[in-house]
Amino acid sequence: MIEALCIALSFLISLGIIPVVIVFCKKYSLYDPVNARKIHSGSIPRLGGIGIVLGFALSLVTYRLITGNKDVPWLLVGAGTLLFVYCILDDLLNLPAVLKLIIQIMVSMMALISGCRISGLFEFHIPELLNYILTIAWILGITNSYNLIDGLDGLCGGLSSLVLLTLGIMFMQIGINIGFTALLLTASTIGFLAYNWPDARIFMGDCGSQFLGFMIAALPFTLQVTPELDDDFIMIHNLFFVMILLVSIPMTDTFAAILRRLRDHRSVISPDRMHLHHKLLNLGLSKISSLHILLFVQMLICGCAFGAVHMGPRSSCILLCSAYVFVVFLFVIIHYIHRAVLKKIGQYGEPITEFPTKE
Numbered sequence: 001m002i003e004a005l006c007i008a009l010s011f012l013i014s015l016g017i018i019p020v021v022i023v024f025c026k027k028y029s030l031y032d033p034v035n036a037r038k039i040h041s042g043s044i045p046r047l048g049g050i051g052i053v054l055g056f057a058l059s060l061v062t063y064r065l066i067t068g069n070k071d072v073p074w075l076l077v078g079a080g081t082l083l084f085v086y087c088i089l090d091d092l093l094n095l096p097a098v099l100k101l102i103i104q105i106m107v108s109m110m111a112l113i114s115g116c117r118i119s120g121l122f123e124f125h126i127p128e129l130l131n132y133i134l135t136i137a138w139i140l141g142i143t144n145s146y147n148l149i150d151g152l153d154g155l156c157g158g159l160s161s162l163v164l165l166t167l168g169i170m171f172m173q174i175g176i177n178i179g180f181t182a183l184l185l186t187a188s189t190i191g192f193l194a195y196n197w198p199d200a201r202i203f204m205g206d207c208g209s210q211f212l213g214f215m216i217a218a219l220p221f222t223l224q225v226t227p228e229l230d231d232d233f234i235m236i237h238n239l240f241f242v243m244i245l246l247v248s249i250p251m252t253d254t255f256a257a258i259l260r261r262l263r264d265h266r267s268v269i270s271p272d273r274m275h276l277h278h279k280l281l282n283l284g285l286s287k288i289s290s291l292h293i294l295l296f297v298q299m300l301i302c303g304c305a306f307g308a309v310h311m312g313p314r315s316s317c318i319l320l321c322s323a324y325v326f327v328v329f330l331f332v333i334i335h336y337i338h339r340a341v342l343k344k345i346g347q348y349g350e351p352i353t354e355f356p357t358k359e
Helices: 002-027 049-067 074-093 097-113 128-149 155-172 178-196 205-225 231-236 239-246 248-263 276-282 287-308 313-344
Strands: none
Touching: 002 049, 002 178, 049 074, 049 178, 049 205, 074 097, 074 205, 097 128, 097 205, 128 155, 128 205, 128 248, 155 178, 155 205, 155 239, 155 248, 155 287, 178 205, 205 239, 239 248, 239 287, 239 313, 248 276, 248 287, 248 313, 276 287, 276 313, 287 313
16 A cells, blocks of 8 residues: 555656746756757757656655665665766756766666676576676666667657566566566656657656666666575576567667667767657658557567566567567668668658658
């Protein structure tokens, strides 16, 4: 009962804070800049992540005060909060990219200290040093992937809430408190989405997308040091591969962006309008249609991941691999259809500067 009330509180705090953030941003002209990868025009506030993080954090503290339950990854939450605070400063001051990388590495190390480990692949244990390297690389990659996918109203928040909801239900079923933490964050993200659904009244900004990416990347793997969790659960259900599938849309989109920019001899951090959601828009879909398609695919992914953890090792592996092949196939199909359309209108190889205005 207390858990349900705290989840509702997380949603209500986020829902109530966002209008205050909107007024604050408008008063001080804190708007999201228009650049080569953005599809919006006009002045849209950009600090919606404040509502997400405050709703989550205040409800988590309330739960701790009421129940006295210490089974919460406080150091991990603290690391995410540090990243959140830095990203607010970055949203306001446009700090150097190298400083952002340093902060991301720092919070990834804090996650390691809190117990976050990718220690096994199938039935094999990973040597300790490689374990640390893989965990940090994973956290850095997924954190930035969710930042990059945040280019369409409702997309990053929608994808994140579906992944967090799946993790929350999955872990609550086996009595692990980290599942409750994921549900709190789901609720605060949904509160934000009430204002971010097309046409958005506010964006989450880097402070929101990086916080969500960090928590999605790190939170599930703190399970491996939880006493209640039998080690066989991690091996049988292939948690790392479950997570690869759950985050496959932003992760695959990021890989594609890196390859595309290397191919074009551009910096891998340079912005462009060739992400998956941009391609759907280029094909003439509206913002809401593109969003619905991607969220539907994410729901299918979440269903497969949820099914996989209730199967045996072999069936689980087959389902996870098949689902990921489907995601890659979807990316490839959209890429070639998009390229064919651009060739037809004589724009292939040219930068895309205009998008359909259909809503």
